Amino acid sequence: MDTIERRPLSGEHYRWLRRELADWQNEGLLDARTAEAITARYADVGDRHRRFSLGRLLLALGGSFVGVGLIWLVAANLDALPPMVRFVAVAAIWLALLTGAELSRVGGAVRGALRLMAALAFGAVVFQAAQSLQVPAFAPGLVGLWAAGALVHAYAFRALLPLVVGVVTGVGWWIAQPLWDDGSAASAVVGIGTAGVVAISVAVVHDRGLTRFGQVWRAAGALLGMVSLFVAAVPYTTTDGFRWSGWLFAALVAAGVAAGAALLVARGRARLEPLVAVAVVGVAGLMVLWDTGTDTSSVGAADWAHAAVGVVAFVALAVALVALGTLRDHPMLTVVAMVGLVVFTTFQSFAAFAAIVQGAWLFLVLGLVFLATGFAFDRARREIAASLEDTEQEGGAR
Structure with a gap:
């Protein structure tokens, strides 16, 4: 055993x-x-x-600072050393951290800090190699290579912190790559939305084994879905300057394949997750196509309708995330939903209502909206938790 x-x-x-x-x-x-x-x-x-563990927090912060410091040193160019010497030095540091994390018999918290530093140091290796080869430092492909290395590290050794680094850098590359040639707002919505579909779908697939990894992917997908709706609801997000590219088509295909795979392996209510993620992309796309103008000083009926649809869609997604967080015992989803709803409501209030409600009255109205929203969310969360508890008790009675 x-x-x-x-x-x-x-x-x-x-x-x-x-x-x-x-x-x-x-x-x-x-x-x-x-x-x-x-x-x-x-x-x-x-x-x-x-x-709460202060030691774990300090180790994680220390590992983050060391890793970022290595990348910063590479960015500073270290002119005192030849390029090859710089690359060998950074690569040696990365290999030492990787070996120390995976081959030594250190404690769990220390190993986590070493793994985090190794994942960040790999980024320094990538950027130093690119610098030696005269590759532009801001090319998104470099971030993609960094993400690939961190993800390989994470899955090879079942390491959670390298997974976080890989997911963050991978999402950054996924969104930045199409914007490298086309910086339109509509391209950003497509990139963010498809990244959310892939993240949620990967999380559902992970439910068959790596549940801890699935939590990271699910939190990333939830955040990306809310961001895509947020950006799409902004009046300035239009199709101006947008053009389809090979990267955007590839992103759509990858999102469709990932959602299909999730539907094949998911069971029961888990199948709703990729479907909701796809629906979020569809709603965000329709919001972008629905251009009501960018003059927020003059709010007309079309502007009110656009704002109302955006608010309803965003609140519906937030409620779904709260329910999902309760069902899966994943508090981060509830936090993402609540914070996102507060930020979105504040932004929409100033964008649509500021022309009508001025000064202190605007903050009074916002306060009432927040209180009502918080009450509704807390009540919904409690009802979902109570329903789950009743279901478990009934199952035990049988």
């Missing part, structure tokens, strides 16, 4: 498993030995994840 890797479960899911096993024992479906063997396959990580 010691050779079996224990799968992490949140506190809520682990307690549900223990209740189910106890009920099955009482019904004679399992004996005590079998129940213990099943329980031994899982680890309760709920309390550990909720406990």
